[in-house]
Amino acid sequence: MIDGKFAILAIESSCDETAAAVVLDGRQVLSNIISSQIDIHKQYGGVVPEIASRHHLDNINHVVQRAFDEAGEKRAAETGVPDARVTMEDIDAIAVTYGPGLVGALLIGLATAKAYALACGKPLIGVHHIQGHICANFIEHKELEPPFMALVVSGGHTNIVEVTDYNECHVLGGTRDDAAGEAYDKVARVLGLGYPGGPLIDKIARKGNPEAVEFKRVFLEKDSMDFSFSGIKTGVLNYVNSEQQAGREISVPDIAASFQQAVLDVIVAKTVQAAVKMKKDKIVMAGGVSANSKLREMMAAECAKRGIKLYHPSPILCTDNAAMIGCAAYYKYKAGEVDDLTLDAIPSLPL
Amino acid sequence: MGTSIIKIKNEHETEAFGRKLGASVKAGTVIALIGDLGTGKTTLTKYIAAGLGVTEQITSPTFTIIKEYRTGRCPLFHFDVYRIGDIDEMYELGYEEYFFGDGVCIVEWADLIEELIPEDALTIRITRGEGEEERIYEVT
Numbered sequence: 001m002i003d004g005k006f007a008i009l010a011i012e013s014s015c016d017e018t019a020a021a022v023v024l025d026g027r028q029v030l031s032n033i034i035s036s037q038i039d040i041h042k043q044y045g046g047v048v049p050e051i052a053s054r055h056h057l058d059n060i061n062h063v064v065q066r067a068f069d070e071a072g073e074k075r076a077a078e079t080g081v082p083d084a085r086v087t088m089e090d091i092d093a094i095a096v097t098y099g100p101g102l103v104g105a106l107l108i109g110l111a112t113a114k115a116y117a118l119a120c121g122k123p124l125i126g127v128h129h130i131q132g133h134i135c136a137n138f139i140e141h142k143e144l145e146p147p148f149m150a151l152v153v154s155g156g157h158t159n160i161v162e163v164t165d166y167n168e169c170h171v172l173g174g175t176r177d178d179a180a181g182e183a184y185d186k187v188a189r190v191l192g193l194g195y196p197g198g199p200l201i202d203k204i205a206r207k208g209n210p211e212a213v214e215f216k217r218v219f220l221e222k223d224s225m226d227f228s229f230s231g232i233k234t235g236v237l238n239y240v241n242s243e244q245q246a247g248r249e250i251s252v253p254d255i256a257a258s259f260q261q262a263v264l265d266v267i268v269a270k271t272v273q274a275a276v277k278m279k280k281d282k283i284v285m286a287g288g289v290s291a292n293s294k295l296r297e298m299m300a301a302e303c304a305k306r307g308i309k310l311y312h313p314s315p316i317l318c319t320d321n322a323a324m325i326g327c328a329a330y331y332k333y334k335a336g337e338v339d340d341l342t343l344d345a346i347p348s349l350p351l
Numbered sequence: 352m353g354t355s356i357i358k359i360k361n362e363h364e365t366e367a368f369g370r371k372l373g374a375s376v377k378a379g380t381v382i383a384l385i386g387d388l389g390t391g392k393t394t395l396t397k398y399i400a401a402g403l404g405v406t407e408q409i410t411s412p413t414f415t416i417i418k419e420y421r422t423g424r425c426p427l428f429h430f431d432v433y434r435i436g437d438i439d440e441m442y443e444l445g446y447e448e449y450f451f452g453d454g455v456c457i458v459e460w461a462d463l464i465e466e467l468i469p470e471d472a473l474t475i476r477i478t479r480g481e482g483e484e485e486r487i488y489e490v491t
Contacts, residue, residue, distance in 0.1 A: 015414065015415065101415060103419075104444055155414045156415060176408060177394075178393075178411045181414075182411055189388065190388060190389075233389055234391075238389075347418070348418065
């Protein structure tokens with residue numbers, strides 16, 4: 001306990017990022033360390049992570065230590081006690097992402113969390129990665145409470161999720177092929193913009209005309225809350241090929257803007273439709289793509305029309321991070337949901 | 352081994368080809384898919400999976416590199432190695448356990464890890480045909 005508050009050490013390693021955080025009572029973040037955002041190489045002689053699990057292994061102990069160090073520094077600043085520290089003794093539970101994700105990557109976080117839980121005699125709480133993304137909003141918006149409709153959009157996920165309580169949700173729709181962020185990455189590749197595609201397309205699209213090219217909006221069956229973004233990627237490719245074959249010059253900003261408009265038209269329409277249908281007056285966005293400025297703009301306009309309140313986290317909490325995992329774990333713990341050391345990584349864990 | 356060229360007119364023909372392949376492919380086979388962005392590698396995989404009896408939704412593995420499906424008559428491991436920067440990363444992912452395991456592996460962008468693809472793998476090179484929906488499968 002820290003200041004009478006329940007302290008969780010949270011670990012996340014489901015994909016590219018190695019992350020650790022110290023979170024109090026679910027919503028107060030003492031530290032939130034993401035490996036790609038600190039120069040571990042310089043500080044600790046570690047390696048900046050890529051996809052392979054070895055990089056998680058190289059990083060994880062440094063990232064956890066840094067999470068404790070920064071939590072201590074924050075305590076020192078808050079309390080005025082210069083040598084205030086946060087150590088494992090202050091921690092009440094260990095939280096960890098156990099799926100979905102890349103199995104080798106998940107296992108590193110999981111093995112670390114289990115080792116701490118066993119060695120220090122702390123309860124272990126396994127968290128679903130998507131649940132974590134949604135919970136990022138509880139950290140950002142202290143007054144936010146379920147129920148609400150959630151849109152989770154990232155490089156690996158696109159889901160509409162009805163959140164009825166802290167630990168209760170129903171997936172209403174998901175992608176049938178590419179995730180939204182993945183469509184952005186692939187189209188950016190076609191347009192020669194580089195990686196990551198989301199922020200680059202968002203930026204260059206501001207200079208383009210979203211009505212320049214008519215890309216097909218794929219709504220699937222009537223009332224379906226699923227998505228399909230594979231076709232629009234092929235649509236962009238076909239358009240670029242046919243223009244080039246005809247010897248016409250293409251406008252990258254126009255194509256980027258038109259592509260983005262087509263993707264976001266579908267995402268916004270389906271999310272708002274889901275909220276209206278399930279009688280929710282709040283929409284919560286989460287995941288990396290929820291930092292997209294055009295998506296926020298369009299969603300805000302559509303929500304305003306219908307009297308729906310819109311929430312989204314700040315960029316640091318949109319990306320993969322461990323604070324969100326600590327938040328989700330807190331509410332699981334409060335509901336008595338604690339795991340034991342048999343907890344395993346599940347690459348395709350359903351929500 | 353011989354090469355056969357199959358002309359695919361539209362997605363219906365992709366479905367027929369994929370389902371037939373999925374129904375007949377032996378456990379332990381590696382299927383290497385080679386083709387540019389938007390040629391339908393993931394779409395073909397969906398139909399091979401259907402032929403294998405997989406009931407789960409097949410989604411793109413680009414982000415997570417590997418996705419596993421265990422609802423068919425044998426496990427299906429769906430790879431997208433586009434994000435693999437260095438061949439060593441395949442070893443770190445433990446690819447041997449999948450390639451030489453008891454399931455069917457489908458590998459998108461297999462040309463990027465050519466030296467790791469087993470000799471007895473089934474290779475399908477996909478190129479675009481004349482029409483927007485047309486594809487040519489070169490199967491070896």
